[in-house]
Amino acid sequence: MSPIVASIIKGTVALLWVVLNALFLVWFERKVAAWIQNRMGPMRVGRWGWAQTIADGIKCLMKEDIIPLAADKPLFVIAPMVSVASAVLIWIVIPFGPGKSGVFSDLPIGIIFIAAVTSLSVVAVFMSGWGSNNKYALFGAMRGAAQMISYEVALVMSILGVVMLAGSLSLQDIITRQTEAGILGWYLFRQPIAFIIYVIAALAELNRAPFDLMEAESELVSGYHTEYSGLRWLLFMLAEYGHMLAWSAIAASLFMGGWTGPGLGALAGRIPAFDLFNYGIWPYLTGFFWFAFKTYLFIFLAMWLRWTLPRVRIDQLMDLGWKFLLPVSLVNIAATAVLANVWGWYAK
């Protein structure tokens, strides 16, 4: 199989994975919101409304394609695609299971790749905001650019602590390093400050409430995608949920051991028959299960926060990012460096 064909297949699978998850996530978010708000959520389309997102998607596809007359057409059209592209590309380096076959491409610079690719979404937001030629969209884009750039700094700084402990930029390496010391080896316990900063900054990066300033409904109607409808709007939604999925997966990989977990193969030491589960497709199945489970834990956390908290103001958001999260993450890096050299167990 030539590398080009392989890349195309990998890309398609990644895209399919994002789309299927986004379909589920929209339904899941509506159910979570309904549960928090004492409602039923979608109930009409299929049992428990499982097909609601599909119906909504079809509706969006059927809609008239509207491009405002005053819009900058190329920018307006490309923006949603760029947004989706960045959400899909992240998945190239995220491991679903053990070894080389558990990940699309185990880049040795995985973390840097993620930071680079997610920056694309800022570009998409700004393209859409500027291209729409709408004041609300422009405000949303301005906010988005300011917010995403400043929180990306804190985000990467918080990851740096993890990278220092793991001694590698590859996600697969970081996961295997964590499992060496059992569940206490999870960087969630060794890097608690980095973990908290990561969660806050990732929420801001995703522009989820309480940091959903660039699509703040009560001020900016719906921010940068005010002028979008139909398919293009659908693409923005897809990108939003794709990003949420990706950032949750990264959180699971960096802080909670990713695909590793107490699989049945771990019992092999006690019951020899279970050794079976360490071979063939089985480790991949359990790996995938634990990966998805941990990812969805983070997604649920994000939804829970969104439906509970009000929105912060733009200046408060910037203050939090630059005056609090960044200094704390820098201190965290310094502390990690010192601890890793002084305390042997910590660096193990």
Next chain:
Amino acid sequence: MALAEQITAEFPSAQVTESSYGETLVKVAPEDYKKFCRYVKEGLGFSYPSDLTGTDRTDCLEVVLHLFKMEPNGPRLTVKVQVDRQNPKVESVTDLWPGVDWHERETMDMFGIDFEGHPDLRRILLPENWQGGHPLLKDFEDKRPERPRLVRGDR
């Protein structure tokens, strides 16, 4: 000293009546209106501008100002000023009570009374390009073309 006596002592030309519902009604001449309002606010302490509106008395237009003090069961003062129907003009009191700003705009909108010295006298409830006159006047006529009334069954 009762409110009515105080007012007549200061403004002999003002007609003061006590209504049977406990309100003190004062009719002042248009030229005294602003001076009277200043006296009422600064001298008598009517600090709360509850309402300003107009009435069409068919022979003249009337601006009605309801003023109160911030004290329990305080006096109820109604200031009225009658202006000419052809050329309705009265001084604005927005500098005394900033809250009557929009009330004056509404009165202008509905009765066509010109409040001189008002900072921003534009139509407020009706659209700015409204040409149909001032609707609360008793001789107001709706000049818009009549729209056919559609009832189910007689399309």
Next chain:
Amino acid sequence: MALTQEREITVNMGPQHPSTHGVLRMIVKLDGETVVEAKPDIGYLHRCFEKLAEQKTYPQVITFTDRTDYLSAMTNEWAFVLGIEKLLGIEVPERAEYIRVIVAELQRIASHLIWFGTFSLDLGAATPFIYAFREREVIYDLFESISGGRLLYNYFRIGGLRNDFPPGWKEKVLEFLEYLEKKALPEYHKLFTGNRIVEVRTQGVGVLKPEVAIAYGASGPVLRGSGVDWDLRRDVPYGYYHKFDWQVITEKAGDVFARYLVRMREVEQSIKIVRQALQGMPDGEFLGKVPKVLKPPKDSEFYVRHEGSRGEVGVYLISDGTPNPYRCHWRSPAFVHLQLVEPMAIGWKIADLVAILGSIDIVLGEVDR
């Protein structure tokens, strides 16, 4: 997109915008995100209340008063009915007075609950909105069972009320009050009041000084939020409020948070009033002796001051001796409060403008009439 050298950008918020509470249009000038100028443009919901009232007889006008402030219809009806009763000198039976207090206070609770919901939505929290509507729904069910209407009731009559309670209504009200006080309100406070984000978004924002509030004619929770101890129910008494033990709530700060607290604590006071009224309610008639045709004396006039849910509702009635009012003017609190938005919002961010607009609790039906 044309590039200009202007520093400010003019944004047209409304008439269709998620946070204008109806059809309000704000023309906002922004320097970056900071509000430089905010001019409200109203009139999109003008329904000629005053002109219509001149064409109808007094009892017919009551239905229009429902529609001015459609979130607080009961208190509006009371304000209008008070004026005619004063002009005609009609005595209202004791039982009717008690029921009036009960429905007006329940309406105040419902109105404040809706306000709580929409205000939280303005701040970006969607869940309290649903919670508030859940409780309001119960009140509307209660109103439906006494008047037949859910939003617009036409329940007040000149000289009394249209009908008495249905059987079992009193117990339902008491049960609801118990639930509201013990379960719903603590839940709101847990979810919203102590929230750090709510605090930084509202405390110190949009401060209204008491002397400014009085000079502008502010009233109700807006005035009390600025620390002015003033409530028409106590200070210019009407109805049977003097018979009950309750307090006027004030907050010193004058900011958005103070106005929020005043409303939430007023709900508690209203619960107290309704409980006492239900307990002390005598048996008897619910409609007094009223002539068939209502003709107030010629050239009589009266200005009613009534504490509605949003503040001072004023009804100015002039009679010319016919069954129709010669002039009927409606002074609405929200109309006055909307003037305060610009002085309060200048220098704050656009997100604060939305919070300030939410905190004064406007209903556009009442602003435009």
